Amino acid sequence: MQAWNDYLSQNKDRFLNELLDLLRIPSVSADSKYKNDVARCAEAVKENMLKAGCNTVEICPTAGHPIVYGEKIIDASLPTILVYGHYDVQPADPLELWHSGPFEPVIKDGKIYARGACDDKGQMFMHIKALEVMTKTNTQPCNVKIMIEGEEEVGSTNLGKFLEENVAKLKADIVLISDTSMISMEHPSIESGLRGLAYMEVEVTGPNRDLHSGVYGGAVANPINILAKMIASLHDENNRITIPGFYDKVQELSAAERTELNKAPFDLNEYKAELGIKAELGEKGYTTIERTGIRPTLDVNGIWGGYIGEGAKTVLPSKANAKISMRLVPNQVSGEISDLFKNHFESIAPAGVTVKVTAHHGGEAVVTPTNSPAYQAAAKAIKTTFGKDPIPTRGGGSIPIVALFEKVLGTKSVLLGFGLDNDNIHSPNEKYDVFNYYKGIETIPYFHKYFTESHGK
Amino acid sequence: MQAWNDYLSQNKDRFLNELLDLLRIPSVSADSKYKNDVARCAEAVKENMLKAGCNTVEICPTAGHPIVYGEKIIDASLPTILVYGHYDVQPADPLELWHSGPFEPVIKDGKIYARGACDDKGQMFMHIKALEVMTKTNTQPCNVKIMIEGEEEVGSTNLGKFLEENVAKLKADIVLISDTSMISMEHPSIESGLRGLAYMEVEVTGPNRDLHSGVYGGAVANPINILAKMIASLHDENNRITIPGFYDKVQELSAAERTELNKAPFDLNEYKAELGIKAELGEKGYTTIERTGIRPTLDVNGIWGGYIGEGAKTVLPSKANAKISMRLVPNQVSGEISDLFKNHFESIAPAGVTVKVTAHHGGEAVVTPTNSPAYQAAAKAIKTTFGKDPIPTRGGGSIPIVALFEKVLGTKSVLLGFGLDNDNIHSPNEKYDVFNYYKGIETIPYFHKYFTESHGK
Numbered sequence: 001m002q003a004w005n006d007y008l009s010q011n012k013d014r015f016l017n018e019l020l021d022l023l024r025i026p027s028v029s030a031d032s033k034y035k036n037d038v039a040r041c042a043e044a045v046k047e048n049m050l051k052a053g054c055n056t057v058e059i060c061p062t063a064g065h066p067i068v069y070g071e072k073i074i075d076a077s078l079p080t081i082l083v084y085g086h087y088d089v090q091p092a093d094p095l096e097l098w099h100s101g102p103f104e105p106v107i108k109d110g111k112i113y114a115r116g117a118c119d120d121k122g123q124m125f126m127h128i129k130a131l132e133v134m135t136k137t138n139t140q141p142c143n144v145k146i147m148i149e150g151e152e153e154v155g156s157t158n159l160g161k162f163l164e165e166n167v168a169k170l171k172a173d174i175v176l177i178s179d180t181s182m183i184s185m186e187h188p189s190i191e192s193g194l195r196g197l198a199y200m201e202v203e204v205t206g207p208n209r210d211l212h213s214g215v216y217g218g219a220v221a222n223p224i225n226i227l228a229k230m231i232a233s234l235h236d237e238n239n240r241i242t243i244p245g246f247y248d249k250v251q252e253l254s255a256a257e258r259t260e261l262n263k264a265p266f267d268l269n270e271y272k273a274e275l276g277i278k279a280e281l282g283e284k285g286y287t288t289i290e291r292t293g294i295r296p297t298l299d300v301n302g303i304w305g306g307y308i309g310e311g312a313k314t315v316l317p318s319k320a321n322a323k324i325s326m327r328l329v330p331n332q333v334s335g336e337i338s339d340l341f342k343n344h345f346e347s348i349a350p351a352g353v354t355v356k357v358t359a360h361h362g363g364e365a366v367v368t369p370t371n372s373p374a375y376q377a378a379a380k381a382i383k384t385t386f387g388k389d390p391i392p393t394r395g396g397g398s399i400p401i402v403a404l405f406e407k408v409l410g411t412k413s414v415l416l417g418f419g420l421d422n423d424n425i426h427s428p429n430e431k432y433d434v435f436n437y438y439k440g441i442e443t444i445p446y447f448h449k450y451f452t453e454s455h456g457k
Numbered sequence: 458m459q460a461w462n463d464y465l466s467q468n469k470d471r472f473l474n475e476l477l478d479l480l481r482i483p484s485v486s487a488d489s490k491y492k493n494d495v496a497r498c499a500e501a502v503k504e505n506m507l508k509a510g511c512n513t514v515e516i517c518p519t520a521g522h523p524i525v526y527g528e529k530i531i532d533a534s535l536p537t538i539l540v541y542g543h544y545d546v547q548p549a550d551p552l553e554l555w556h557s558g559p560f561e562p563v564i565k566d567g568k569i570y571a572r573g574a575c576d577d578k579g580q581m582f583m584h585i586k587a588l589e590v591m592t593k594t595n596t597q598p599c600n601v602k603i604m605i606e607g608e609e610e611v612g613s614t615n616l617g618k619f620l621e622e623n624v625a626k627l628k629a630d631i632v633l634i635s636d637t638s639m640i641s642m643e644h645p646s647i648e649s650g651l652r653g654l655a656y657m658e659v660e661v662t663g664p665n666r667d668l669h670s671g672v673y674g675g676a677v678a679n680p681i682n683i684l685a686k687m688i689a690s691l692h693d694e695n696n697r698i699t700i701p702g703f704y705d706k707v708q709e710l711s712a713a714e715r716t717e718l719n720k721a722p723f724d725l726n727e728y729k730a731e732l733g734i735k736a737e738l739g740e741k742g743y744t745t746i747e748r749t750g751i752r753p754t755l756d757v758n759g760i761w762g763g764y765i766g767e768g769a770k771t772v773l774p775s776k777a778n779a780k781i782s783m784r785l786v787p788n789q790v791s792g793e794i795s796d797l798f799k800n801h802f803e804s805i806a807p808a809g810v811t812v813k814v815t816a817h818h819g820g821e822a823v824v825t826p827t828n829s830p831a832y833q834a835a836a837k838a839i840k841t842t843f844g845k846d847p848i849p850t851r852g853g854g855s856i857p858i859v860a861l862f863e864k865v866l867g868t869k870s871v872l873l874g875f876g877l878d879n880d881n882i883h884s885p886n887e888k889y890d891v892f893n894y895y896k897g898i899e900t901i902p903y904f905h906k907y908f909t910e911s912h913g914k
Binding site for chain 1: 883
């Protein structure tokens with residue numbers, strides 16, 4: 001559509017600057033000291049939605065951070081697309097590894113560097129700007145609802161309740177989400193599945209106080225040594241997870257499905273070179289694509305205990321802690337896996353220590369069938385703007401709310417992501433290519449058009 | 458000696474207040490931000506030595522923190538005692554576990570609570586005050602040299618060079634040190650041996666940056682999981698250390714020696730209750746007294762990696778780190794053990810990571826024969842002031858400089874410690890009993906007297 005291209009061209013710089021403004025707000029949902037910034041960010045999202053032509057926009061309070069909801073209803077007989085995204089971001093640390101301030105966005109070599117540039121401010125903002133493109137050119141094909149939450153990075157704790165209380169308001173034919181990545185701009189792809197998540201925190205306590213390792217070392221269980229041993233025991237020599245029952249419900253793919261999956265362009269040497277590693281490591285019997293797409297995993301995300309300052313301290317600490325998360329695949333149930341983990345972890349603790357296991361957030365794995373109208377509309381939109389068919393992939397990450405939408409609203413989702421795996425999301429120097437940002441704004445209206453057409457409108 | 462008791466009685470309160478003043482100076486040698494406080498503490502030690510009657514006191518600069526040296530020579534034909542102690546202290550963290558400020562000493566139930574109260578400000582200060590008692594009552598039995606360093610808690614890095622450059626100045630018949638503990642005031646004891654130390658720091662690096670654990674988890678070696686596995690492998694199922702060659706030089710005690718050692722009063726149930734643990738844990742085949750006295754050990758003193766803040770972050774970190782120390786027994790050589798550790802730790806790293814191993818400080822184990830004149834003088838001094846014979850014990854901690862004194866100066870040491878195992882040295886709420894402080898000041902002059910007499914003077 002010429003009108004869309006023209007409007008985008010005329011407003012390019014402003015669209016970029018408005019994103020940079022949003023990236024300047026440190027909306028870190030995990031850390032309570034950013035509470036006011038998160039609230040400020042919600043206000044900024046609201047303003048941009050109003051500017052995009054929404055009839056109504058409201059900031060909906062929750063027990064945690066607020067949800068921004070807006071809509072532009074044009075005709076009740078037309079289909080409705082519910083856009084979902086999040087305006088909160090991951091913590092920025094370790095700060096010392098950033099080349100520029102995480103909340104002082106800079107553009108370098110065509111890339112926007114900032115926390116949230118890709119995940120998910122840059123991506124969700126494309127939808128707000130795409131809506132503006134459609135409303136301002138009077139070409140909006142269907143009804144649009146936009147829900148942007150502020151707690152995705154902390155497990156969308158209060159989203160479930162919000163959905164349950166607003167089933168009628170949120171009624172839609174499809175949920176459209178841009179919070180995933182493509183293989184590359186040369187190999188556009190759509191994630192047809194995502195892994196689930198169970199995120200645990202463990203605390204191992206030995207003696208009732210920190211001790212001198214000379215006086216007590218060798219006679220009293222050291223919680224760090226014990227924690228290391230317990231963590232080590234969670235994988236066997238084939239890198240399979242040893243928690244009893246962990247694999248019971250795992251959906252195994254057929255040989256044909258695995259062959260299809262492994263057809264995606266992937267170069268292991270490039271992958272290793274890009275990560276600076278000499279060898280990959282994972283579950284025996286599976287390729288890297290399978291290990292990150294269709295197999296469940298267990299990773300320690302953080303560990304701490306004892307003296308971690310400069311120099312040396314001969315302490316035998318009272319406690320050691322770790323954050324441990326598991327990525328789940330279809331049919332595994334997050335709550336069940338959390339329980340299996342907790343029971344197993346408590347059972348392997350030796351008598352000299354006590355163990356406390358708590359569950360952070362979790363979510364279920366999802367699969368979007370490639371023969372669904374929504375997937376087909378997304379594929380056609382990409383074909384239109386990229387000039388080639390997208391490859392269906394299975395993403396390793398988790399967007400637990402996708403399963404939630406299906407459960408509470410009865411609505412399927414489509415994952416139209418424009419990120420790249422090297423965007424450093426959750427890492428220092430997160431970036432998002434300016435090209436991808438504009439490409440997203442260009443592609444999204446076509447999804448609206450083709451999805452509406454697939455409904456015979 | 459009545460004169461000593463009288464002088465001590467008359468100056469009790471001042472002796473205590475002067476110690477409290479010293480404890481108010483945060484002389485943390487491991488952390489460079491306390492550099493000026495460490496220097497300030499050296500000045501305070503100097504002032505107290507002058508007040509004690511030293512002829513000369515000098516603050517001797519080193520490449521690190523200064524050494525305070527003073528002497529009171531009365532007659533070249535008399536024996537000379539070289540007192541050694543340290544005015545630097547361990548870092549105070551974790552601060553939140555202290556009941557009162559670590560550098561705001563308080564006296565509660567007859568105990569002085571402060572970082573350094575026992576280790577070693579409280580104990581080394583007894584010698585300065587005991588010297589004052591002897592000089593002010595004109596009863597000093599022999600020559601006294603006092604050397605108080607500021608780097609004991611960071612491995613006495615610059616002490617070796619100082620000793621080498623001052624062999625003549627430091628010439629003495631015995632080195633007298635109070636930096637160890639007794640079983641209890643009811644069971645006075647003298648440590649006749651100490652363990653050595655090798656302190657290492659390890660860094661495991663996986664990918665060249667922090668990654669999203671969903672996108673890469675399961676395919677890329679997670680340095681925390683790997684570090685845990687490597688640490689876990691350092692002990693076998695009998696809690697013996699698996700580093701090849703580690704036990705090769707360990708001095709095994711005879712059955713008779715082990716029986717003698719285990720005669721020291723010790724109640725395992727009380728020990729466990731006091732530490733709040735259900736079970737002890739250590740090398741199979743040895744008692745708790747043996748595990749902490751005559752067996753070498755390996756403890757992780759600190760570990761860190763990934764996200765350790767509030768909430769959850771799904772990161773697969775680039776690096777994980779640990780501080781790992783080994784306590785050594787007679788005949789094990791610290792440098793050799795460091796090398797064995799380094800070679801072994803590097804050899805067990807899987808291909809997906811790189812490992813960097815560096816050595817912090819170390820030191821050799823020592824044994825003081827109980828039939829030596831110095832040990833006998835110490836035992837007699839304790840008999841005089843406690844009314845009972847001290848029990849010889851083997852300490853689990855390390856004072857590497859004891860081996861250094863023997864090597865460089867050719868001088869043996871005697872360990873006349875007045876601390877208690879529950880003094881929380883290196884832990885929050887370090888304390889030193891006021892009773893022990895005064896008991897030390899009371900006992901020390903008798904050591905001077907009996908040691909002099911054992912030389913036929």
